[in-house]
Amino acid sequence: MRILTVEDDPDLRSGIVQTLREDGYAVDQAADGDEGLHRALAWDYDAIILDIMLPKLDGHQVLLQLRRRKQTPVLFLTARDTVDDRVEGLDLGADDYLVKPFDLSEMLARLRSIIRRSHAIADPTIQVNSIVVNTASRTVSVIESPDHSISIELSPREYALVEMLVMRRGQLVTRTYIYDHLFDDEHDSMSNLVDVYVSRIRRKLGKTFVTTRRGEGYIVPM
Amino acid sequence: MFRCKSLRLRIQLWHAVVLVLVVIGFSGTTYFLVSQSTLREIDQELETSLKVLQIEVSSLLTIAANADNETPVSSDSVDWDTLRVPQTFAGRRLRYQWEQPYLVVFSASGIILASSAEGFEHQPPATRKSMPKASDTVTFRRDKGWREASQRGPGQTTLVVGRYIGAEQRGLQSLAWTLFAVGGVLLGIGLIGGWLVSKNALRPIQRISDVAERISADRLGDRIDIEQMDDELAGLGRVLNQTFSRLEEAFERQSRFTADASHELRTPLSVMQTHQQLALAKPRTQDEYAETLHVCQRATKRMTQLVESLLCLARSDQSQTTDFQSIDISQVVADTCDRMRVLAAEHRVNLNVRSSNTASPDALCVLGDRGQLCQVFGNVLANAIHHSSSGAQVSVAIAHAANEVVISIEDQGVGIAAEHHGKIFDRFYRVDSDRARTGRGGSGLGLAICRSILVTHRGTIEVRSKPDVGSVFAIRLPLSNQLGPDEQDAIN
Numbered sequence: 139m140r141i142l143t144v145e146d147d148p149d150l151r152s153g154i155v156q157t158l159r160e161d162g163y164a165v166d167q168a169a170d171g172d173e174g175l176h177r178a179l180a181w182d183y184d185a186i187i188l189d190i191m192l193p194k195l196d197g198h199q200v201l202l203q204l205r206r207r208k209q210t211p212v213l214f215l216t217a218r219d220t221v222d223d224r225v226e227g228l229d230l231g232a233d234d235y236l237v238k239p240f241d242l243s244e245m246l247a248r249l250r251s252i253i254r255r256s257h258a259i260a261d262p263t264i265q266v267n268s269i270v271v272n273t274a275s276r277t278v279s280v281i282e283s284p285d286h287s288i289s290i291e292l293s294p295r296e297y298a299l300v301e302m303l304v305m306r307r308g309q310l311v312t313r314t315y316i317y318d319h320l321f322d323d324e325h326d327s328m329s330n331l332v333d334v335y336v337s338r339i340r341r342k343l344g345k346t347f348v349t350t351r352r353g354e355g356y357i358v359p360m
Numbered sequence: 361m362f363r364c365k366s367l368r369l370r371i372q373l374w375h376a377v378v379l380v381l382v383v384i385g386f387s388g389t390t391y392f393l394v395s396q397s398t399l400r401e402i403d404q405e406l407e408t409s410l411k412v413l414q415i416e417v418s419s420l421l422t423i424a425a426n427a428d429n430e431t432p433v434s435s436d437s438v439d440w441d442t443l444r445v446p447q448t449f450a451g452r453r454l455r456y457q458w459e460q461p462y463l464v465v466f467s468a469s470g471i472i473l474a475s476s477a478e479g480f481e482h483q484p485p486a487t488r489k490s491m492p493k494a495s496d497t498v499t500f501r502r503d504k505g506w507r508e509a510s511q512r513g514p515g516q517t518t519l520v521v522g523r524y525i526g527a528e529q530r531g532l533q534s535l536a537w538t539l540f541a542v543g544g545v546l547l548g549i550g551l552i553g554g555w556l557v558s559k560n561a562l563r564p565i566q567r568i569s570d571v572a573e574r575i576s577a578d579r580l581g582d583r584i585d586i587e588q589m590d591d592e593l594a595g596l597g598r599v600l601n602q603t604f605s606r607l608e609e610a611f612e613r614q615s616r617f618t619a620d621a622s623h624e625l626r627t628p629l630s631v632m633q634t635h636q637q638l639a640l641a642k643p644r645t646q647d648e649y650a651e652t653l654h655v656c657q658r659a660t661k662r663m664t665q666l667v668e669s670l671l672c673l674a675r676s677d678q679s680q681t682t683d684f685q686s687i688d689i690s691q692v693v694a695d696t697c698d699r700m701r702v703l704a705a706e707h708r709v710n711l712n713v714r715s716s717n718t719a720s721p722d723a724l725c726v727l728g729d730r731g732q733l734c735q736v737f738g739n740v741l742a743n744a745i746h747h748s749s750s751g752a753q754v755s756v757a758i759a760h761a762a763n764e765v766v767i768s769i770e771d772q773g774v775g776i777a778a779e780h781h782g783k784i785f786d787r788f789y790r791v792d793s794d795r796a797r798t799g800r801g802g803s804g805l806g807l808a809i810c811r812s813i814l815v816t817h818r819g820t821i822e823v824r825s826k827p828d829v830g831s832v833f834a835i836r837l838p839l840s841n842q843l844g845p846d847e848q849d850a851i852n
Contacts, residue, residue: 139592147630153635154634160638217626217627218622220619237626238630239626240630240633241633326491
C-alpha cells in the first residue's frame with residue numbers, strides 16, 4: 139500500500155511517516171496543500187492522510203478538488219474538534235476523521251478500515267485455500283486442521299505484499315504496480331526487489347499461493 | 361405619599377385628573393355665567409318695575425289730597441286699585457297665576473296698603489312674611505322660588521316688586537344636569553380613549569422586552585424589529601440592537617479565540633504523542649531515543665511559548681491601569697534595543713536607533729506599564745529581525761508629533777502584502793509563508809498582544825509594507841504631560 143501524507147508541521151509529519159513505514163506502507167509526503175493536491179492527482183494512492191490546516195491551499199479545498207477527479211480514501215487530521223468541523227470534513231468527501239492528538243494505533247486502524255472499504259471488502263479476514271489473511275490484525279495463518287492454525291511470521295513489507303495480492307484475488311497484479319505500492323522514493327530503484335519479496339512469501343506460504351504470469355505480473359488464483 | 365410604579369397607570373391617572381379638571385372647569389364656568397346672567401336679567405326687570413311703581417305711587421299720592429311725601433299715608437285717602445303691575449312683564453306665558461309678577465305697597469307701620477297678589481294660590485314672601493326692610497336703594501331678597509325687590513317709596517311707604525322665578529330656576533337646573541351628563545360622557549370617552557392609546561403606545565416596550573428575554577447565549581442573532589415603531593421607541597430599539605450585535609461579536613470572538621487556542625496547542629501535543637508512541641513501539645537505538653527527546657523538547661518549548669502568550673493576552677484583556685506610572689519612552693526603547701542586539705547579531709542584522717531632536721528629555725513621558733511596553737517593542741523588533749535577511753538593516757526612530765510620540769521600526773525584509781495588513785494584528789493570524797517556516801514556532805499572537813497592550817495605553821499600532829521591499833511598524837502613544845486631568849482619570 140502506498141500512502142500520501144499531507145501535514146505542514148515537520149515533526150508531526152516525520153512521526154506519522156515513520157509510523158506508516160514501520161507498519162509496512164510506502165509513504166509519500168507533502169508539506170502544504172498545493173503540493174499535496176498535485177501529488178494526489180498525479181498518482182493513485184491507496185489512501186491519503188490529510189491535515190485540515192495547511193498553508194497555501196486549505197485542507198478542505200484540497201479534498202474538494204480531489205473529489206472532483208478521484209475517489210482515493212481520505213483520512214482527515216485536525217486539531218479542531220467542534221461538531222461543525224467534523225461534519226464539514228465528512229460532507230466534503232473525507233472517509234474518516236481523527237482529532238489531534240491521536241493514538242497511533244487508532245490512526246493505523248482507521249487507515250486500514252478506509253482502505254478496506256474502498257476495496258468493498260467488509261470482512262477483515264480473507265481466506266485463500268488454507269491460508270487466512272487477517273487484515274485487521276495484519277497477520278497470516280495457515281489452517282492445519284479445523285481447530286488449529288499456525289500463525290506465519292511475516293515482515294511488514296512481506297505482509298503488505300500478501301495483502302495486496304489477496305485483495306486483488308483473481309486479478310493480475312503487474313510488477314510495476316507492486317513496486318509502486320510496496321516501495322517509496324526512499325529506496326533505490328531495483329526492480330528485482332519485487333521478485334525477491336515474491337519468492338520470500340512463496341517460501342513461507344507455499345509455491346502455489348501466487349502464480350507468475352511471465353512478463354506481466356503475479357496473480358493469486360481464485 | 362403613594363408612589364405608583366406603573367407608567368401606564370400614572371399616565372392614565374394624570375390624564376383623568378386633567379380631563380376631570382377641564383370638564384368641571386368648563387361646565388362650572390358655563391353654568392355660573394348662565395345663571396348669573398339670568399339672575400341679572402330678572403333683577404333688572406324688577407328694578408325697572410320698581411322705578412315705574414315709584415312714579416305711579418308718587419302720582420297717586422299727589423292726586424289724593426296734596427299730601428307731602430313726609431306724612432305717612434293711610435289707606436283711606438288713596439285709591440290703590442288703580443295700581444297695576446307694569447307692563448314690562450307682559451307677554452310671558454305662565455302656567456299659574458301666582459307665577460305672575462306682583463307688587464305690594466306697605467305703609468310705614470307695615471300695613472299692606474295695596475297688593476296685586478291677593479288672588480294668588482301661593483302667597484309670595486312679601487305678604488306671607490314680614491315686610492322687607494326698606495332703604496333708599498333697591499334691596500333684593502330671595503325666598504325659595506321668589507325674587508323680590510324693595511325700596512322706600514314716597515310717603516314713607518315700602519314698595520315691593522317681585523316674581524316667582526321657579527321656571528328660570530328649573531331651566532338652570534336642567535342646564536346643570538345637561539352639563540353634568542355631557543361632561544360625564546366626555547370624561548368617560550376620554551378616559552377609555554386614553555387607556556387604549558396608552559396601551560398601544562406602550563406595546564412596543566413589551567415587544568422589546570420579549571426579544572431581550574429571548575436572546576441568550578445561543579440565540580444572539582435575534583433583533584428587535586424597529587420598522588413599525590414610533591420614533592422614540594425605535595431609537596431605544598436601535599440602541600438595544602446595537603448592543604446585542606456587540607454582544608454577539610464579543611461572543612464570537614471569544615469562541616473563535618478558544619477554538620484557535622485549542623487548535624494551536626493540539627498540534628505540539630500530537631507531535632509529542634506520536635513520537636513517544638513510536639519510540640516505545642519497539643526497541644530503538646540510542647540515537648533514535650535522543651531524537652525523540654529532541655522532538656518532544658521542541659514541541660514543549662512551542663507549547664510553553666503559546667501558554668505564555670495566551671496568559672499575557674488574558675492579562676492585558678483584564679488590564680488594571682491603576683499601576684500606570686510616568687515612563688520615559690526613549691529609555692524603554694533604548695533598553696529593548698540593547699536586549700535585542702544579541703538576537704540581531706545572531707541573524708547578522710544591523711540594528712540602529714535614531715532619536716528625533718526634541719527639546720527636553722521629559723517631553724517624551726508616557727503613562728503606562730514599563731514591562732508591557734518593553735514587551736511591545738520587543739515583539740515588533742524581534743519580528744523585524746526574524747524577517748530580515750543577513751546583512752539587512754533594522755532602524756528604530758523616535759519622533760515627537762503634537763501631543764504624541766511615534767516610534768517607528770523599519771526593516772528591509774520580505775514585507776507584507778496589502779491584503780494581510782488589516783489582519784496581522786488579529787489573534788492567531790499568520791501569513792501563510794510564515795507558517796511554512798520550520799523551527800520558528802510563531803503562534804500568531806505576538807502582534808495581537810502588542811495591539812491589546814497599546815489599546816490599554818491609549819495608543820495605536822499600524823503597518824506600512826511592500827512585499828520584498830520591507831515594512832515599517834509605527835507605534836503611537838499619547839504623551840503624559842499632554843493628557844488633561846479627565847483623561848488621566850479615565851486611564852486610572
